[in-house]
Amino acid sequence: MSMSISDDKNDFISTVSHELRTPLTSIRGFAQTMLASWDKLDDESKKKFVKIIEEQSTRLINLVENMLSVTKLQSAKDDLILTEVSIKSVIEMVVSIIKNQYPNRNFKMNFNEKNPKILADKDKFFQIMTNLIENAAKYSDDNSTITITTGFCDNCDYIPIQVINKGIGIKEEDYDKIFTKFSRIDNPLTRKVQGSGLGLFITKTLVEKMDGKISVKSLNSVTTFEVLLPSADIEKQARVKCNQ
Numbered sequence: 390m391s392m393s394i395s396d397d398k399n400d401f402i403s404t405v406s407h408e409l410r411t412p413l414t415s416i417r418g419f420a421q422t423m424l425a426s427w428d429k430l431d432d433e434s435k436k437k438f439v440k441i442i443e444e445q446s447t448r449l450i451n452l453v454e455n456m457l458s459v460t461k462l463q464s465a466k467d468d469l470i471l472t473e474v475s476i477k478s479v480i481e482m483v484v485s486i487i488k489n490q491y492p493n494r495n496f497k498m499n500f501n502e503k504n505p506k507i508l509a510d511k512d513k514f515f516q517i518m519t520n521l522i523e524n525a526a527k528y529s530d531d532n533s534t535i536t537i538t539t540g541f542c543d544n545c546d547y548i549p550i551q552v553i554n555k556g557i558g559i560k561e562e563d564y565d566k567i568f569t570k571f572s573r574i575d576n577p578l579t580r581k582v583q584g585s586g587l588g589l590f591i592t593k594t595l596v597e598k599m600d601g602k603i604s605v606k607s608l609n610s611v612t613t614f615e616v617l618l619p620s621a622d623i624e625k626q627a628r629v630k631c632n633q
Contacts, residue, residue: 409452412445455587458516459570462594469598473506473621474514476550480537483518491526499538506621507548513595514618518550520588521614525554528612547601547617559607567605568593 419438423430430438461468477500484496507514518537525535536553559567570590596603601618 409449412449412452415445416442416449452587455591458591459587462591462598469510469513471508471510471599474509474511475506476500476504476539476548479511479515480518480522480550483515483522484537487519487523487526490523493531494526494529495532495534496522497534497536499536501539504539504548504620507618508621509599509601509618513599517592517595517616518552520592521552521616524588525552525556525612525614529554529556546620548620550616550618552614552616553611555611558610559605559612561607564605564607568603 419441423435423438427435477498480498480500484498488494488496522535522537529535533555536551538551538553540549540551568589570587593603596616596618599618601616603614603616605615606613
């Protein structure tokens, strides 16, 4: 048993080291070029190199944050703080942030006002929606629309939240794979778009820690991620506990 844990840890460290090396090498390379050839570079080239350094720094920060999240998720300590959370307010905040990152994407939100609040850890729910909506924007076609919706669910124990985008699509045989650690689908777009392969693994783990479920379906390049999280309705929660 200890051997498999050790192997898993070594695999994690090896993969992380590789992921860290790429942006670090890029940052150092462009910084060295600018220092060595500053007087020879025109303003356009300088701006281009600084922009690359900024992008790679952001990639590095996101990767470190994801690694810290994975480390916390794998620890025995459960630090969830479950409260009544408004789906609408959290998603609106997430979309306002991601809009700035992806100005050539459109975002459409459809909320069912009749649905009750969810029972969730607000910070973790924010992270779940950030991962899903950012992922949808990252792999969408230019000028396409990402739709976030809460379907009508009368007297449901779980509230459905869907994030829908049109882009590369996902093959059915890859549905389970994309939720595993360091997994990325291999196609021309994913090779061009940078990512750690940790976001959906973290998302699935957080959803399940809050007694929720997550699934994905993709048809004709339209991909739908659906998250089911427990209703904050006390009677419904009691019914869920009785059925477990």
